[in-house]
Amino acid sequence: MPAPEPRPYLVSIDHLLEEDERLIWSSAHDFCQTKVLPVIEAHYEAGTFPKQLIGEFAEMGFLGCSLEGYGCAGLGPVAYGAIMLELERVDSGIRSFCSVQTALAMYPIWAYGSEEQKQRWLPKMATAEAIGCFGLTEPNSGSDPGSMRTHAKQQGPGGDFVLNGQKMWITNSPIADLAVVWAKTLEHGSETPVIRGFIVERGMKGFSTPETHGKLSLRASITGELVLDEVVVPKDNMLPGVRGLKGPLSCLTQARYGIGWGGVGAAMDVYERARRYTMERVQFGKPIAGFQLTQQKLVEMHDEIAKGLLLAHHFGRLKQAGKLDPVQVSMLKRENVQLARNCARTARTMLGGNGIMGEFHIMRHLCNLETVYTYEGTHEIHTLAIGRALTGLAAFS
Ligand code: TGC
Ligand code: FAD
Secondary structure: OOOOOOOOOOOOOHHHOOHHHHHHHHHHHHHHHHHHHHHHHHHHHHOOOOHHHHHHHHHOOOOOOOOEEOOEEOOOHHHHHHHHHHHHHHOHHHHHHHHHHHHHHHHHHHHHOOHHHHHHHHHHHHOOOOOEEEEOOEOOEOOOHHHOOOEEEEEOOOOEEEEEEEEEEEEOHHHOOEEEEEEEEOOOOOOOOEEEEEEEEOOOOOEEOOEOOOOOOOOOOOEEEEEEEEEEEOHHHEOOOOOOOHHHHHHHHHHHHHHHHHHHHHHHHHHHHHHHHHHHOEEOOEEHHHOHHHHHHHHHHHHHHHHHHHHHHHHHHHHHOOOOOHHHHHHHHHHHHHHHHHHHHHHHHHOHHHHHOHHHOHHHHHHHHHHHHHOOOOHHHHHHHHHHHHHOOOOOO
């Protein structure tokens, strides 16, 4: 019997997609492959972000795509996930830019902002006239954001706030026009500080955003700090619609959902590259894909990707029905980033020495995925969140 025509995937979700989701997915794929892929390696090696693409991300409707109104595309969760997958298929740092703008900077304004804040910021953020960032992590407060020290004190007859503190590891901060900053404040009549969100604008006195240098991961993404030194923030810049840790955590739930899809994209890229390479590379007289050990690696990557994609789609439909809960998003982020990181490591071995070279793209994914494993809740923190859901026992402290 002749060997069947080789095909890269045995599982597809194409028949589960609506027509508009299929079109959005395919145009995101084409854009990322023709506009982002050709420039990404040079930016990664230089440690620069391809700023020239920001306007094109907006034109493609990527910025704020999951939100309705205010100039946003109002896409459903599966179409949003597909865009994140295609962005991260090229580079996690590029997906980071779009997911921070959408899920961490625009979402809190959309979900918790006043009508005036929404009108002022969201249309500009959708067109990339205004870039946002999200300030939660601090030097002494990472996995445990409830321990943050940044604080806001209300003062004067106008009731404006004075913010003091430092945020670190903030994606996009050096190029941001506004930062959504989470800070503790004492509300009238209470002795217990509560976390509130504030829109801090570039140009406010005492506010600076120094860039973080020396990253060996996510090099095509700009990272920095937020330094708040007696910054006077008008009281109208406080997000009125949320109080407490659930404010920032609910934004993270939106972003983590996108990362769950993004991880599959990175895994697909490294798997497809390893498959092509091993089918062409000849050692001991035949393509190395013909050896059993190589096939085992390909099969394991393929099967993990298939499961990750099915999980992302399943949770996407639950989200569309308003039934996805945060701990399921923890599971999606944890599983799919882990599988991507494992695939990148395996794929790297399959290219031998070429696996460490930038032009083969796998080492870049592998280095990026170390960050993705850690941000938006570390792998371990999501393990504990799932463990708490399974047992009813919190093992965080
Ligand atoms: P806990 O008592 O569990 O919860 C406090 C309140 O928050 C609610 N909540 C959530 N709401 C929505 N979504 C979630 N995922 C939520 N998790 C919790 C919860 O219901 C509760 O509400 P209420 O009304 O009862 O007050 O809080 P905890 O202090 O025990 O913390 C739990 C823990 C450890 C899971 C949480 O602190 C956590 O997730 N830590 C990780 C921190 C983190 O993820 N940081 C990310 C920083 S931003 C970032 O990395 C951006 S990278 C951007 C990029 O480039 O892509
Ligand atoms: P820590 O919390 O100190 O954790 C160190 C280690 O201890 C981890 O392995 C962790 O899992 C483990 N650990 C901690 N607590 C426990 C526990 N209870 N049980 C078991 N193990 C535990 N933050 C933002 O606010 N906005 C951003 O835009 C942003 N962008 C980022 C971009 C990059 C490139 C990076 C690297 C980070 C970014 N972050 C951002 C911060 C990121 O969310 C944090 O790095 C992450 O939450 C972990 O915090 P930490 O680095 O302080 O590590």
